[in-house]
Amino acid sequence: xxxxxxxxxxxxxAELGSFSAAARRMKKAQSAVxxxxxxxxxxxxxxxxxxxxxxxxxxxxxRSLLPYANGILLGQQEFSAKASSMSEGVEDRLCIAVxxxxxxxxxxxxxxxxxxxxxxxxxxxxxxxxxxxxxxxxEGRAVLGLMTEQESYPTGFxxxxxxxxxxxxxxxxxxxxxxxxxxxHTQLRQHRQLVLKSRxxxxxxxxxxxxSAATWYAQSPNMILDLVLRGLGWAELPLSVVKxxxxxxxxxxxxxxxxQSDVLEGLDLVWTEQHGLGQAGxxxxxxxxxxxxxxxxx
Amino acid sequence: xxxxxxxxxxxxxAELGSFSAAARRMKKAQSAVxxxxxxxxxxxxxxxxxxxxxxxxxxxxxRSLLPYANGILLGQQEFSAKASSMSEGVEDRLCIAVxxxxxxxxxxxxxxxxxxxxxxxxxxxxxxxxxxxxxxxxEGRAVLGLMTEQESYPTGFxxxxxxxxxxxxxxxxxxxxxxxxxxxHTQLRQHRQLVLKSRxxxxxxxxxxxxSAATWYAQSPNMILDLVLRGLGWAELPLSVVKxxxxxxxxxxxxxxxxQSDVLEGLDLVWTEQHGLGQAGxxxxxxxxxxxxxxxxx
DNA sequence: ATTAAGTATCTGATAATATGATAGGACAGC
DNA sequence: GCTGTCCTATCATATTATCAGATACTTAAT
Numbered sequence: 001x002x003x004x005x006x007x008x009x010x011x012x013x014a015e016l017g018s019f020s021a022a023a024r025r026m027k028k029a030q031s032a033v034x035x036x037x038x039x040x041x042x043x044x045x046x047x048x049x050x051x052x053x054x055x056x057x058x059x060x061x062x063r064s065l066l067p068y069a070n071g072i073l074l075g076q077q078e079f080s081a082k083a084s085s086m087s088e089g090v091e092d093r094l095c096i097a098v099x100x101x102x103x104x105x106x107x108x109x110x111x112x113x114x115x116x117x118x119x120x121x122x123x124x125x126x127x128x129x130x131x132x133x134x135x136x137x138x139e140g141r142a143v144l145g146l147m148t149e150q151e152s153y154p155t156g157f158x159x160x161x162x163x164x165x166x167x168x169x170x171x172x173x174x175x176x177x178x179x180x181x182x183x184x185h186t187q188l189r190q191h192r193q194l195v196l197k198s199r200x201x202x203x204x205x206x207x208x209x210x211x212s213a214a215t216w217y218a219q220s221p222n223m224i225l226d227l228v229l230r231g232l233g234w235a236e237l238p239l240s241v242v243k244x245x246x247x248x249x250x251x252x253x254x255x256x257x258x259x260q261s262d263v264l265e266g267l268d269l270v271w272t273e274q275h276g277l278g279q280a281g282x283x284x285x286x287x288x289x290x291x292x293x294x295x296x297x298x
Numbered sequence: 299x300x301x302x303x304x305x306x307x308x309x310x311x312a313e314l315g316s317f318s319a320a321a322r323r324m325k326k327a328q329s330a331v332x333x334x335x336x337x338x339x340x341x342x343x344x345x346x347x348x349x350x351x352x353x354x355x356x357x358x359x360x361r362s363l364l365p366y367a368n369g370i371l372l373g374q375q376e377f378s379a380k381a382s383s384m385s386e387g388v389e390d391r392l393c394i395a396v397x398x399x400x401x402x403x404x405x406x407x408x409x410x411x412x413x414x415x416x417x418x419x420x421x422x423x424x425x426x427x428x429x430x431x432x433x434x435x436x437e438g439r440a441v442l443g444l445m446t447e448q449e450s451y452p453t454g455f456x457x458x459x460x461x462x463x464x465x466x467x468x469x470x471x472x473x474x475x476x477x478x479x480x481x482x483h484t485q486l487r488q489h490r491q492l493v494l495k496s497r498x499x500x501x502x503x504x505x506x507x508x509x510s511a512a513t514w515y516a517q518s519p520n521m522i523l524d525l526v527l528r529g530l531g532w533a534e535l536p537l538s539v540v541k542x543x544x545x546x547x548x549x550x551x552x553x554x555x556x557x558q559s560d561v562l563e564g565l566d567l568v569w570t571e572q573h574g575l576g577q578a579g580x581x582x583x584x585x586x587x588x589x590x591x592x593x594x595x596x
Numbered sequence: 597a598t599t600a601a602g603t604a605t606c607t608g609a610t611a612a613t614a615t616g617a618t619a620g621g622a623c624a625g626c
Numbered sequence: 627g628c629t630g631t632c633c634t635a636t637c638a639t640a641t642t643a644t645c646a647g648a649t650a651c652t653t654a655a656t
Binding site: 351 | 612613614615616617621622623
């Protein structure tokens with residue numbers, strides 16, 4: 001059971017090659033360092049320093065033991081750092097729920113900076129189905145959410161739009177709708193629409209708009225994409241999800257006859273009043289709100 | 299700078315769910331644990347325990363900090379263990395020189411047990427050219443060696459045979475000698491022999507016997523093997539080195555007309571008087587000497 | 597030789613920590 | 627609801643550990 005001060009004296013003396021210098025660094029008397037190291041030597045039963053020359057040199061045993069001492073000191077620093085970080089109101093862990101299909105690329109720099117600013121905070125990024133983000137927030141399992149805009153949020157929810165993503169109507173190259181330059185409502189209605197919908201039973205959690213008579217639902221955009229690729233229907237999917245597939249020509253982008261511009265879906269950053277944000281949460285929230293809205297268009 | 303005792307009190311109390319129990323375990327008064335933890339809470343600025351119920355429970359902050367404390371304690375145990383291990387005469391590191399081509403398979407179990415018996419000893423296994431093993435021992439860079447038997451060893455060397463390995467005369471399938479069922483001395487002399495020889499200049503360090511008029515030397519058995527496979531000569535090589543290649547039929551095993559049995563070369567375990575063995579070295583030496591001699595035949 | 601810097605050790609003072617006793621809270625059983 | 631048991635916090639006291647300062651000795655450079 002070596003005391004922290006002894007270890008520090010040991011490490012500093014080894015580093016500086018002088019007990020006196022170590023004492024000055026520790027703002028203690030030279031005798032303190034001398035006796036501390038002497039005690040350490042008694043405790044370990046080893047000669048740690050060779051004092052034959054003017055400046056003490058580590059013995060082989062001391063050299064072998066040095067990294068162990070350093071490890072302990074590092075551990076204590078981490079302990080203290082973690083403790084003071086927590087005592088200053090920084091959360092221990094931060095959970096962010098991000099709806100599947102949202103491309104986090106615009107936020108990656110922020111996460112990297114976050115790692116620097118809050119090295120002791122465990123970050124958890126959950127990938128959720130549509131509107132499950134809200135559920136996680138309600139249960140307190142997540143403290144920040146990034147999700148498609150909703151008409152209304154439960155009480156206690158706060159939100160702010162951060163941008164829009166582009167919904168792209170797609171079908172497989174083999175699908176009948178792929179033949180048309182522009183498709184009408186009537187044509188769309190005749191084919192099965194695959195809709196992104198949350199697992200939860202309430203009416204919330206549908207991404208985009210239902211335009212077809214026949215609909216299938218799935219929770220994940222990639223699942224929808226697979227179904228579309230197999231020709232089972234058409235869908236409106238986020239650009240980031242279909243970007244790669246569109247290049248390979250298995251997937252075809254449709255053009256609506258009734259709408260010229262892209263279908264834009266709002267992205268909201270959501271948090272709750274009751275589960276207050278700590279410093280880390282505040283930081284990441286403000287950073288996310290500073291991202292230019294265009295960045296999310298992907 | 300939390301004291302080791304505080305941390306131990308913290309960890310024990312968390313584990314046992316009781317300050318008193320922790321105090322009993324530490325053989326201290328209950329008040330000591332109470333104040334220790336109280337001080338820890340003051341230092342960290344955090345409530346570590348919830349004392350509302352009869353048995354104290356960790357707060358979330360305490361739970362987060364617990365693994366850090368445990369890490370420090372583990373580090374201190376390792377420090378002490380390493381120190382006492384060294385102070386009891388166990389070496390810090392143990393270097394064994396093994397001549398290239400010697401198959402260590404019979405010793406692998408011993409090494410595994412060694413890791414259990416001496417967890418704090420760094421083991422270094424050097425792979426050496428012929429007789430370089432002796433050089434490393436002489437210089438004190440290795441403390442145990444496993445090498446082919448020599449006629450004589452330098453003064454101060456001690457050795458004991460542990461077994462024999464089989465030297466196999468081989469040539470490539472394309473080599474003229476490969477045509478004969480049995481080869482004579484005269485035939486051998488007409489072809490280049492590739493000999494395993496140490497880098498050192500003295501006359502020691504030749505594995506096997508020189509039988510041919512023309513010889514090339516190389517330091518590593520694998521180098522020799524490569525040369526043989528390219529048809530540059532014949533060689534006597536350890537069975538463990540050529541075993542695999544013999545199966546592939548690129549390499550051919552020759553049979554001596556003048557000698558029926560396998561050519562056996564002795565294996566010696568070598569150590570020196572001056573560089574005394576520590577406990578770990580003693581252990582591994584005795585274990586190696588207990589390996590049945592047949593095990594090394596590969 | 598002399599000087600400067602370093603270390604070991606002793607002594608008295610000081611701070612940290614231990615103990616033991618005491619008081620009050622939580623909980624199970626009657 | 628009462629009681630006994632086990633628990634924790636706190637206080638006063640005693641013990642221990644640690645510290646600073648002074649001193650003597652060693653090393654190395656001038």
